[in-house]
Amino acid sequence: MKAFKGRVVVPGRIAAEALVSHQGLNTLASFQKALQFGDKKATCGDQNNPDLYGKQMAGKALCLPQTIGSTTGGLVLYCACSMGRQPACMLFSNPIDSLAAAGAVLADVWLDNVRMPVVDSLGQEFLDYVEDGMNIIIQEDGVVLVGDKF
C-alpha cells in the first residue's frame, strides 16, 4: 500500500473504496437530485463531471482536488450527511476550500452519530495515483493508505 500524509480536517478511521474526481466537485450539481428524489446511493447528477456522473457517491472514499460551484455547497454537504447519503470520507489533494470546510464542520458540530472523516492537502501525487475502486484506509493522524482495487 502507498501512504500519503495530509492534514486532518475531521478525524476518524475508516476503510472504503475510492471514487475519484480529477476536477473540482460541484457539490450542488452532484448531490441535488439524489437528495431530492430519495436516492440512497447518492448517484452523482453532475453532467459536467465525466469522472463522477452516474456513479454512487454514498459510502465511497471520495478523492478530489476541491469543491467548486454554488455557495450552497456547504449546506448541501451538511444535508447529505444528515440524510445518511454522504461519502464515507472526503480526501482533498489541495487545501480544503471554504465551501467544503463549512459542510464538514457543520456536520461534525451539529449532527450526532454522523462521522465523515475529512483529510486535505494530500498533494497532486495522491490524485494522480488513486483510481476508482482502490482500497483506501484513513488513519487518525491524517495518513491515507491506498491499496489495490477491491
Add this chain to the structure above:
Amino acid sequence: MKLTEEQKSILEGSKGETLAKVMESLVRYGELFGADEMVPVSSKYNHLVTSFGLKALGPVYELMDKLIEAGAPSGQKFTVDPKPLDKNVPSNFAQDVVFKLFMYSRQRDYEEQLRQLGLLSDSSFTCTCYMDEVGNKPGYGDVLSWAESSAIVYANSVLGARCNRNSGIIDLMGSVIGYVPRFGLLTDEGRKADWIVEIWTEKKPEAQLLGSAIGMKVMEDVPYVRGLDKWIGNELDDEACTYLKDFGAATASNGAVGLYHVEGLTPEAVRYGEDLIKPDAKVYVIDDAELERVYREYPVIWKNKDASPKLCFMGCPHMSLQQLKDWTDKVEAGLAKSGEKKVVVPTVFTAAPGVLEEFAKTPYAERLKATGVITSYICPLMYMNNPLSEKMPVITSSNKLRTYTSARYYTDDEILDQITKGGK
C-alpha cells in the same frame, strides 16, 4: 485563534447550547484557514444564498428552527437570493407538478423562517442585492458575512468590502453571532494578486466570456487585470459596474474567484496599484484567439445538439435597470431587422423586484412587453434544476447558468440573433 472574553464565554455556553455551537462552527471553520481572531461584522445588512424551500434541504430548515427557538435572530436584517418560482415564467403541467410537489414544497414555510430571522422585506429576493434599487450596498472596508458567489465577488472587487466565499448557513451564523473569522479575503495579504491577467484583445471582450476564461485559469486565486480599462473606462459608472457584475459572476462560477482587481478602475487597484501584485505572480495573456478557444471548448450537453431553443434566460446574475433598457433597444432593433413582430424564442429577462418596479415606471417596460419578452424576479438556476427543465434546450448568455445547468451559452449578439431571427 485568539478569542475575546465575550467570544470565549459564548463558546462555553453563556448564551445557551445553540449559540455555543454557532460559535464553535465559526471558530473551527476559521481555524482551518489560519484565522487569527473573530472580527465584528460591520455592514448594515447581510445577504444569504438560500432562498428556496427545497424539499431536499430539510436538515437545513431544522437547523434554522433551532436558531429561531434559541431566540437567535440575525443581528442584521438581510436580503436573500431570488425566489425559485414565478408563474410568469413558461412551464408545462409536468414541470409545475415537479416544482410544487417534489422540489419547492417547503417554500412557504421557509420564507416564514426567513421573516422570523430578519428578512429585510418581501421584495428582498435577488442575487444583485447591491443595486441602488435594492439598497444592500456595503461600503469600502466593510466586513461582511455574505454568501452568494456573484454578490461576494462584486462586493469585494467593485465596492472594496471584505468577505470570504462563505457557504450558506455560515452566512447566517456570522450575522447571528456578530463576528466572522478573519482570514483570506478579510486580510490585506489575502487580497493581493496571485495572477497578472493581460488583456490583449482587439475588441471589447464579452464580459461573461472573459470572466469564464479567467475563472477557469486562476480558480480561487486573486487576479490583477491589466488592459480592461481600455474597453470599459476608468470610472465605475453604470455601464462599467454592469460589465463587472457579469464578468465577476463568471469568474466566481467558472472558477472560485472571490476578488479581482482591474487596473485603473476598481477601488483597491486605483488606491494601491501594482503594490497589490505578489512578487511571484503568474501571468495569463488573453487575446481574441484565447477567448475563442475557451468558447469553443464549452461542452454542449443537450441530447440533440441541433435542437431549436425552447426558452432563453437572460439575467443570471439579475439584470440592472440600464441592462433592461439597453436590451429593450436591442430586441426592438433585432425584430425590425428580421421583420418579426415578437421574439421567436420564449425569452425571460430576470431582475430584482426593486429593479423591475423602477423599470415598470419607464416607457421601456411597455416597449419590451410588446416584443414578447417576459420579465421576472425568478432565479433561472432554480428553474433549471427541475429535471424536466434540464431536458429542455435552453439558451443563455450567462456563463454561470451554463456552468451549473444544461443551458447552452451564446454571446450577447448570438442570443439577440436567436431570439429575434431564430434559425433564419
